[in-house]
Amino acid sequence: MFIEWKKKRNFSWGFSEVRLNYLELRKEVIKYLSKTKDFHLTHTITISIYQKKLLQRLSNFLFSCDKFFDNNNIKKYDSEIHSFFLHLRNYVAHKSQFPLISILSFHKTENIRFETFSKQKILEYLDSQIENPRNRKSQSLCLAKNFTLNLEKNPNILTLIDEYFNSIKDEFSYNYLGFFEENEIEFESFFKEISKITEENKKLKVLGLVPPLRDSEIRLIQYLIKKSKQI
Numbered sequence: 001m002f003i004e005w006k007k008k009r010n011f012s013w014g015f016s017e018v019r020l021n022y023l024e025l026r027k028e029v030i031k032y033l034s035k036t037k038d039f040h041l042t043h044t045i046t047i048s049i050y051q052k053k054l055l056q057r058l059s060n061f062l063f064s065c066d067k068f069f070d071n072n073n074i075k076k077y078d079s080e081i082h083s084f085f086l087h088l089r090n091y092v093a094h095k096s097q098f099p100l101i102s103i104l105s106f107h108k109t110e111n112i113r114f115e116t117f118s119k120q121k122i123l124e125y126l127d128s129q130i131e132n133p134r135n136r137k138s139q140s141l142c143l144a145k146n147f148t149l150n151l152e153k154n155p156n157i158l159t160l161i162d163e164y165f166n167s168i169k170d171e172f173s174y175n176y177l178g179f180f181e182e183n184e185i186e187f188e189s190f191f192k193e194i195s196k197i198t199e200e201n202k203k204l205k206v207l208g209l210v211p212p213l214r215d216s217e218i219r220l221i222q223y224l225i226k227k228s229k230q231i
Helices: 002-035 044-071 080-095 119-130 138-149 157-182 184-204 215-228
Strands: 100-106 111-117
Touching: 002 044, 002 157, 044 080, 044 157, 080 119, 080 138, 080 157, 111 119, 119 138, 157 184, 157 215, 184 215
Parallel strands: none
Antiparallel strands: 100 111
């Protein structure tokens, strides 16, 4: 049980990296939009500098997502959105920089600026990969292409990133919290054994024997068991 808990704890740390990169990305987006919100006053060099920083955050997020899946042996590329971001990551890594385009939408109440990407460039890349007979990811490439084709003309990449992160978070919550719910009885038995060890340590005043879980970790697991029932 202790070994399985350690595995899940590592699983949680992996997700924390994804979440951190996601939050850093959102922070950089706010900064980018703040610095480039006025098309008429913003110099092209300013846009280039801040977009480069934004691109780095986007790349970090996409790579951390891919790393999270690989390290935890999760293969989710049978779905369209996961396949889309898998090959978007490959595009950034092997083809070109993230093809962002600044869009300003005019509305009656306010003007909305957002970052989108060229559907045409992504589709051209996917088609070239699909036509490659040596490519073993033809199924996920087709799923990614179908996902791209169904996007609106100027897709808001930030909305897509939010959707992707939330899908990963849902997968993590289901997998992570599900473990504690399924093993509630075993954990309670495990805690009793730990309690016995702790009591024996106090009686014998043995400094070398340390319970496998600290009190703070036990409280955390008990909290996660309670939270898992709320899913």
